[in-house]
Amino acid sequence: MSDFCISFGSKISVMKSCIINTKKGKKTPVVLSEYDCRDYPEDITNFLNSCPPMIYSRCIAYDMLRKSSMFKFPFNIYVLEDNKKNVVGICETKKINNDINIEYIETKQDGKYKYAGQTMIAMVAKMFSDKSTGDVYVKYPAASTVDFYKKKCGFKPVSKDNGSVALIMKNSKISKFIKEVRKNTGSKIIELDTQ
Numbered sequence: 001m002s003d004f005c006i007s008f009g010s011k012i013s014v015m016k017s018c019i020i021n022t023k024k025g026k027k028t029p030v031v032l033s034e035y036d037c038r039d040y041p042e043d044i045t046n047f048l049n050s051c052p053p054m055i056y057s058r059c060i061a062y063d064m065l066r067k068s069s070m071f072k073f074p075f076n077i078y079v080l081e082d083n084k085k086n087v088v089g090i091c092e093t094k095k096i097n098n099d100i101n102i103e104y105i106e107t108k109q110d111g112k113y114k115y116a117g118q119t120m121i122a123m124v125a126k127m128f129s130d131k132s133t134g135d136v137y138v139k140y141p142a143a144s145t146v147d148f149y150k151k152k153c154g155f156k157p158v159s160k161d162n163g164s165v166a167l168i169m170k171n172s173k174i175s176k177f178i179k180e181v182r183k184n185t186g187s188k189i190i191e192l193d194t195q
Contacts, residue, residue, distance in 0.1 A: 010046045011035045011079065015123040018187035019088070020114040027187055028082050028113065032123045035077045040068040050079065051087050056104040060092045063103075075103065080120050082113070089116045093124055098134035100124070115185050121153055122181040126189055129174045136174065138167040153177060 011033040018027035035043050044064045051057045060077055067073040074096070080089035089107040093100050102124070107116040125136050138149055139160075146167070149155040154177050155167035169177060178189060 010043045017189045037067040101137045122178045125174045136169040
């Protein structure tokens with residue numbers, strides 16, 4: 001696996017692993033980086049310019065704008081990049097009490113990579129579970145993604161007060177999910193020292 005440098009610019013590299021290049025059948029190193037949204041408007045411009053056209057990129061950019069103007073905004077914004085610095089996935093999470101909600105997650109849909117979405121969820125869940133005993137939610141899953149969350153990631157449906165259904169991965173199941181992703185990709189998920 002290639003070594004990646006920790007960036008102290010617009011984004012900070014926080015995790016590394018591999019996903020599978022479907023055309024070559026080989027592992028490709030990836031890094032999950034987090035935008036701190038402190039450099040307005042550079043962070044937003046960098047995010048939008050580096051992302052391929054994705055459904056949720058503008059929604060995330062809007063939340064980056066909100067985060068840059070509010071000191072304690074509970075959102076975290078991530079990008080998953082391959083070893084050529086191409087963005088293959090984007091993700092936004094929100095801390096709610098002791099839990100974390102996946103607000104948006106999307107991968108590049110060009111068929112080049114496999115396991116990018118699962119790897120991003122595993123990385124975010126690992127960072128979260130290392131610091132909290134809370135659960136991982138998808139409170140508002142798009143109908144087209146419910147099977148992915150349930151069948152590929154092990155999320156379970158839970159009814160909300162308004163009668164709609166959210167998805168949950170209990171904290172006790174996160175470790176099992178990470179092991180499954182490691183098995184699928186043949187790679188460890190490694191937290192990078194950002195200190």
